[in-house]
Amino acid sequence: TKCYDSHRSIFRIIMEKIAFNLALGSYLAASMGYFVYLVHRRPLVSTLSAVAVGIGLLLHTVMIGVRSSITGQGPYTTSFEVAAFFSWVIVVVFLLTELKYKIKDLGAFVVPLVFISLLYSAFLSKDVTLVAESDSMVWLTLHRTLSILGYGAFTIAFAAGIMYLIQEHQVKFKKLGIMYFRMPSLEVLDDLNYKVIAIGFPLFTLGFFTGSIWNIKMDNPFFSWNIMKTWPLILVWILYSGVFFGRLLVGVRGKKAAQGAILGFVCIIFTYFLHV
Secondary structure: OHHHHHHHHHHHHHHHHHHHHHHHHHHHHHHHHHHHHHHHOOHHHHHHHHHHHHHHHHHHHHHHHHHHHHHOOOOOOOHHHHHHHHHHHHHHHHHHHHHHHOOOOHHHHHHHHHHHHHHHHOOOOOOOOOOOOHHHHHHHHHHHHHHHHHHHHHHHHHHHHHHHHHHHHHHHOOOOOOOHHHOOOHHHHHHHHHHHHHHHHHHHHHHHHHHHHHHHHOOOOOOOOOOOOHHHHHHHHHHHHHHHHHHHHHOOOHHHHHHHHHHHHHHHHHHHHHHO
């Protein structure tokens, strides 16, 4: 029995590595494909890129599933798992966004981020840290799931913000280059930016509070005053709340909203490195 379990464990580890590498390769191929489509506008290239993303997501899901079967927990116990799950969420949110908005050019700005994030995860710790208390694990799972879902939405807002500024710059200076005629209108990008933030901001807020509850369950203060870990998260919340409530209350939109989404995502990356 021990020999059988050992062989099964080795098989799972091999399967995890194969799925990871193939998913990474698929995202790289899709990144290059979407960039080629952005420049040369070949429908076949766009289709192949979307297929590559779909294959990558399937393999990525297999990798996370195999990893969870090895650890016996969800994808939250190691830095590697958190980064891999974050990449997975971005892909899911991207595909849902593309399905609704049909913005194929979005892939040129989002999928490379997925590839970089997943590649980065390969260099992170895979050591599993068990959480003994079941109720604490529930709050930790909620905290990380909600937070990462929020991050995934913010990633799309970041990409939409970059695209908006490119378009806005060309309109403002009347330099309607090739990119202007190949990307969505300013109105569509502004609407996308707001809607994904309207989804991501409440999720991120709930993630913040469930993390505080988890602190209590672990006999830590409800609110940590650790300047290196807590305050960057507060800054992220303030920036996105400014974009979210600013739109609702005073009509903040367009360039300012795009800049807020970009700045907020930069702060998320900074916070991400501090925590992961």
